[in-house]
Amino acid sequence: MEIHEGAAAAVGDGVLDFSRLSLSTFSTDGVSEERKRDTRQLYLNYNRLLALPSSVCVFCNLEFLDISNNGLSAICEGITRLGNLRTLVAKNNRLDEFSLPKEFGCLRLEVLNFSGNRFTEIPLQCTKLPRLQSLSLGGNRLKSIPAEIENLTSLELLYLGGNLITAIPPEVANLPYLSYLVLCDNRIQSVPPQLTRLHSLRSLSLHNNLLTYLPREILCLVHLHELSLRGNPLVVRFVKEMTYDPPSLLELAGRTVKSGNIQYYPGDMPADLLRYLDLASKCPNPKCAGVYFDSCVRQIKFVDFCGKYRLPLMHYLCSPECTSPCSSNPPSDADSEDESSVPAARLQRVLLG
Incomplete structure (x- = not known):
């Protein structure tokens, strides 16, 4: 046609x-x-x-x-x-x-x-x-x-x-x-x-x-x-993974330098070590002054949205000592700080079911 x-x-x-x-x-x-x-x-x-x-x-x-x-x-x-x-x-x-x-x-x-x-x-x-x-x-x-x-x-x-x-x-x-x-x-x-x-x-x-x-x-x-x-x-189901590889001697040394605020200059060490020190990540736990490079705890934390839903968020910490005891317990100080920083009007709709 x-x-x-x-x-x-x-x-x-x-x-x-x-x-x-x-x-x-x-x-x-x-x-x-x-x-x-x-x-x-x-x-x-x-x-x-x-x-x-x-x-x-x-x-x-x-x-x-x-x-x-x-x-x-x-x-x-x-x-x-x-x-x-x-x-x-x-x-x-x-x-x-x-x-x-x-x-x-x-x-x-x-x-x-x-x-x-x-x-x-x-x-x-x-x-x-x-x-x-x-x-x-x-x-x-x-x-x-x-x-x-x-x-x-x-x-x-x-x-x-x-x-x-x-x-x-x-x-x-x-x-x-x-x-x-x-x-x-x-x-x-x-x-x-x-x-x-x-x-x-x-x-x-x-x-x-x-x-x-x-x-x-x-x-x-x-x-x-x-x-x-x-x-x-x-x-x-909420997944919590607590695997932790012990830090290497290199990382332990790097943590000592960073955590102790030890001064160093470009001429003090090889360029690859300087680059390594620049990769330090600060532990997000406010009660911990530590840092980590390659070795960290991969953890699920629960954050409150809208006062109704607690969502599992990926969380990286420098050592098992920084983790909260159990997800069913009250949130740790690190968790509660994040929760309090989320305005109530941030997410108007969280659709979980």
């Missing part, structure tokens, strides 16, 4: 709607030149298109294109000639990382929705869209997030729920305007502490993953208003 202007279900000023017409081919022969020039929004969703033909580029001023719920396995090269296109919605098709034209990254897109397709990785063309504000790739087969995601410096919403992702790369923290990060229904086991740099983050969806703890740095997300954690092991 060919498209002609009279077949459109709804035609308005700047809008052509050919959705739900069971179309298998796309022809613009019946569309006037004036209509082609004036069309700003084009709806071709819920048809039977297997490929987006290059004739779509005749709508030279197109700003919005919806090609969802077809059988598309490829997007034509002609789409790259739509210099005004700002929104592309291509949900529920058969697209994968080989379906996009090579120059797709030259578009000036602000909203891109590829949810419900067959992507196993995020195409690098998608990471070359500097104006992109919203990227949705939920319900695909993604196994990872590329480090090049950091190139999307205008991104405000990143929706990657319902995939096979196992890790969050620290490069996600380089997105200065990211406000909504959706990573639910994946296989993520940990949250990188670098996410503390997401100063604009308001909502973080991590439900239905494999998290057993959260990094303590999450307390620094001062604008976070919603944190979704239901369906994670940290909600079902």
Whole structure:
């Protein structure tokens, strides 16, 4: 069936709607030149298109294109000639990382929705869209997030729920305007502490993953208003790991220098030892003046959010003597200091179940 202007279900000023017409081919022969020039929004969703033909580029001023719920396995090269296109919605098709034209990254897109397709990785063309504000790739087969995601410096919403992702790369923290990060229904086991740099983050969806703890740095997300954690092991069972490797002689010496505030100068020791001393981490326990380098206690601590939920956060201490006796006992001084520093209005919603 060919498209002609009279077949459109709804035609308005700047809008052509050919959705739900069971179309298998796309022809613009019946569309006037004036209509082609004036069309700003084009709806071709819920048809039977297997490929987006290059004739779509005749709508030279197109700003919005919806090609969802077809059988598309490829997007034509002609789409790259739509210099005004700002929104592309291509949900529920058969697209994968080989379906996009090579120059797709030259578009000036602000909203891109590829949810419900067959992507196993995020195409690098998608990471070359500097104006992109919203990227949705939920319900695909993604196994990872590329480090090049950091190139999307205008991104405000990143929706990657319902995939096979196992890790969050620290490069996600380089997105200065990211406000909504959706990573639910994946296989993520940990949250990188670098996410503390997401100063604009308001909502973080991590439900239905494999998290057993959260990094303590999450307390620094001062604008976070919603944190979704239901369906994670940290909600079902709290893990406390007390393995501790004794410090080496090198570390013991380094601790002595740092803890005793012993003065040293570049000429006093080899450069590699100077670099080593610069790596010292101060024990977060306020009653301990110690430091550590490689050897520390990896512990789960419980921090109160909103006076209702106690979340397990990863905690590193310099020795077993700094640990609290038991998670079921009242919080230690180190814990209570962190808890008191969390304003009551910080997280408006903590979704644990």
